[in-house]
Amino acid sequence: MKSIYTPNDFKHLATDSQMIQAAVNEAAKYGAKVIVPRVNERTDSCIWELDESIKLLTGSCVVLDNCHIRLADDTYIHFFENSSADDFTQWWKEDKREYDIQLIGEGNAVLDGGNHNGIFESDFNIYDENGNFVKSINYKGLPSIAVNRGLEFRNVERITVKGLRFINLRYWAMCFEFCSFGHIADITFDAHGEVPNQDGIDIRVGCNNFLVENIYGLTGDDTIALTNFGNKIAMQTDPHLDFDIHEIIIKNVRSYMSDHCDIIRILNRGGAKIYNVEISNVVDITPEYSEDRALAAIRIGDICDYPSRLNEPGETRNIVVRDVITRARFGAYIANTLVDSVFDNFMMTSDGGIGMYFNGCYIENVFINRFMYNTKASAPDSDIGYKEVFHRVKIDVLNAFHFNNCTAKNLNITNAVIGKNLSYVYGGNSEIEIKSSNVVCLDENTKMAESATIV
Numbered sequence: 001m002k003s004i005y006t007p008n009d010f011k012h013l014a015t016d017s018q019m020i021q022a023a024v025n026e027a028a029k030y031g032a033k034v035i036v037p038r039v040n041e042r043t044d045s046c047i048w049e050l051d052e053s054i055k056l057l058t059g060s061c062v063v064l065d066n067c068h069i070r071l072a073d074d075t076y077i078h079f080f081e082n083s084s085a086d087d088f089t090q091w092w093k094e095d096k097r098e099y100d101i102q103l104i105g106e107g108n109a110v111l112d113g114g115n116h117n118g119i120f121e122s123d124f125n126i127y128d129e130n131g132n133f134v135k136s137i138n139y140k141g142l143p144s145i146a147v148n149r150g151l152e153f154r155n156v157e158r159i160t161v162k163g164l165r166f167i168n169l170r171y172w173a174m175c176f177e178f179c180s181f182g183h184i185a186d187i188t189f190d191a192h193g194e195v196p197n198q199d200g201i202d203i204r205v206g207c208n209n210f211l212v213e214n215i216y217g218l219t220g221d222d223t224i225a226l227t228n229f230g231n232k233i234a235m236q237t238d239p240h241l242d243f244d245i246h247e248i249i250i251k252n253v254r255s256y257m258s259d260h261c262d263i264i265r266i267l268n269r270g271g272a273k274i275y276n277v278e279i280s281n282v283v284d285i286t287p288e289y290s291e292d293r294a295l296a297a298i299r300i301g302d303i304c305d306y307p308s309r310l311n312e313p314g315e316t317r318n319i320v321v322r323d324v325i326t327r328a329r330f331g332a333y334i335a336n337t338l339v340d341s342v343f344d345n346f347m348m349t350s351d352g353g354i355g356m357y358f359n360g361c362y363i364e365n366v367f368i369n370r371f372m373y374n375t376k377a378s379a380p381d382s383d384i385g386y387k388e389v390f391h392r393v394k395i396d397v398l399n400a401f402h403f404n405n406c407t408a409k410n411l412n413i414t415n416a417v418i419g420k421n422l423s424y425v426y427g428g429n430s431e432i433e434i435k436s437s438n439v440v441c442l443d444e445n446t447k448m449a450e451s452a453t454i455v
Helices: 016-030 232-237
Strands: 033-036 047-050 054-056 061-065 068-071 080-082 098-106 110-112 125-127 133-136 151-154 156-162 165-167 174-177 180-190 201-203 208-219 224-228 245-257 262-268 274-284 296-300 316-326 330-348 354-373 399-404 407-418 424-428 433-441 447-449
Touching (some): 016 033, 016 054, 180 201, 224 245, 262 274, 262 316, 296 316, 399 407, 424 433
Parallel strands (some): 054 080, 068 110, 080 151, 098 156, 151 174, 156 180, 165 180, 180 208, 201 224, 208 245, 224 262, 245 274, 274 316, 316 330, 330 354, 354 399, 354 407, 399 424, 407 433
Antiparallel strands (some): 125 133
C-alpha cells in the first residue's frame, strides 16, 4: 500500500492504457493519488498513448504532471470517463452515482486527440435543406458521436477538472451529465484545424452547482455550452430525478473560435429547465485581422427545429450576465423565451454588429443596463444579408436592439451608447413596449425606434 501510485509501477503491462488504468484501480483501493509523470518508462517516451478510455472511480485523484497524453489512431474513445458513464441503460440511476473525482493537470498537461478518426456529428443526424431535423442514424455500429468526447463524466457528485490543455480535439473537449458540485478551472483550448463541433465545455442535463472559471483559448464551436434536452428514458423511468441545469457560475472567459458559433451558449427544450446562472468577465479575444468571429458572445435559446418542443415562459429564467467585451456578429442572441434576467455592462468593439438580437421571443422582467459600443466600433454593412438557415437567423437591417416576432412585458433598457452605422436603436417588426432611458447615439443618422414604443 502506497500513498501515491504511478503508471510506471505497472510497466510490465502491454499498453499505456493498461498501465494508467492499473494505477487508478490500485490507488482506489486505498484512497491514494495517481501521478502520471512526464516520462513513460515502458516506452522511454514523453507521450502516453491511449487505446482505451481510462475509467475513474469514486475517490480517484489523478494528477497529470507535465505530461502529454494522446489518443491512438483509429480509436473511438475518451481520454477519461467515470466507470459507470458508458452504462447506457441506467448510468443516471442513484445507485450508479460516483463521488469525489479529481483530474488535475500540473505544468503543461496536454490532452491530445491526435489524428482524427473520421466520424463527425453530421454522420449521426440527418437534416433537410431547410435545417429541419429528419432522424438520427446508427453509424458504423457506434452508439453516437459521444464516443469522440474528450472527457465524459456522468452521474458524479463532487468533481474537479483543472489545469489541462486540449489540442487536436476530435469533438467536444469535455461533457458532464447529471453531475453536481463541479469545479472546472484553468483550462486552455487550442482547436486549430477544420474539424467541426469542437466545443470546449458542455454542461448538460441534470447538472447543478458548478463553478467554471479561468477558461482560455481557441475552440471550433461553442466555448462553454449549457444544453438541456432532458433524457427521455430517464424521465420515464426515474421521474423524481432533478433534470434541470441550475446554480451555475461562469467567470473569467477569454475565448475565440474557428467557427461562427458562440462563446457561451444556453439552450434548453422540451420542458427541461435552465435557471440561476451567473456569467461574468467574458472577453472575446478574436484577433482583429481574423475573418472569423463569434456568432454571439452570449446566446440564449433557439427557435430552430429540434426533436423536442419549444420552451414555455419560466423554463429559462434567472440568467445574470455581466461584463462582456466582444466583436461578435451579435453581442447577445436571445430566442424563444427569457424571463427574470439581467444584462449589465456590455461593450461592442471593432466590427461588432447587432448588440442584442431577439428572435421569436417572449420576454418578461428583463433588465439591460450599460450596453455600449466603443468609439471605434462600427457595425459592418457586410452583415446585411447574413442568413443562417438552421438557427433561423437573418439580418436585413443593422439595429442596436433588434426584435423579430417578439412580445415583451417589463423590458427595461438604460444607459446605452449606440455605435455607428446602425439604422435604429430599437428595430425590427415587433410592436413592443420598452422602458428606455439615457440612450446616446454616436451616429446622428441612427433613429430611435422602428416599431417599438418607448416609455
